Amino acid sequence: MAKEKEIKTNAMRILDRQKIKYEVLQYECDEFIDGLHTAEKTGAPVEQSFKTLVAQGKSKQYYVLVLPIAEEVDLKKAAKAVGEKSIEMIHVKDITAVSGYVRGGCSPIGMKKQYPTVIQECAAQFDKVYVSGGRIGTTLCMAPEDLKKVSRAEYADFIQ
Numbered sequence: 001m002a003k004e005k006e007i008k009t010n011a012m013r014i015l016d017r018q019k020i021k022y023e024v025l026q027y028e029c030d031e032f033i034d035g036l037h038t039a040e041k042t043g044a045p046v047e048q049s050f051k052t053l054v055a056q057g058k059s060k061q062y063y064v065l066v067l068p069i070a071e072e073v074d075l076k077k078a079a080k081a082v083g084e085k086s087i088e089m090i091h092v093k094d095i096t097a098v099s100g101y102v103r104g105g106c107s108p109i110g111m112k113k114q115y116p117t118v119i120q121e122c123a124a125q126f127d128k129v130y131v132s133g134g135r136i137g138t139t140l141c142m143a144p145e146d147l148k149k150v151s152r153a154e155y156a157d158f159i160q
Contacts, residue, residue, distance in 0.1 A: 009134030010110035023141040035069030057084035064117040081156035107134040117153035
């Protein structure tokens with residue numbers, strides 16, 4: 001009997017290419033659930049689980065914000081962190097067009113384009129962080145420094 005081949009997401013292929021160690025956690029899920037439910041399903045610690053949001057600045061530039069699942073973005077702080085006068089979250093209907101990912105499966109790794117990315121600075125204190133793997137039902141676990149490197153991100157404080 002043939003071994004079932006794991007279907008890699010774009011995020012996983014990029015991590016493999018850059019020889020970055022990561023763990024894959026799969027969970028059963030048919031539609032979008034929030035990060036808290038995802039952490040519950042995978043057993044990932046809530047404080048180490050991060051969501052990926054996409055915002056757009058006044059300049060029309062897109063930005064990727066990676067923050068703890070239980071926190072909210074402070075748009076003023078986020079704008080300052082990316083060097084914009086102001087930013088706002090993109091509309092849910094635009095997520096796939098902008099990122100290449102679906103809502104609930106948006107990974108900071110391997111979007112359609114390399115957008116400026118900011119990771120909430122508290123991530124640096126953990127040995128591992130959990131982010132979406134690029135599709136609903138897939139979470140990736142890796143060192144925060146590896147996430148920062150592969151997503152070409154900076155650390156900043158932008159939560160409420």
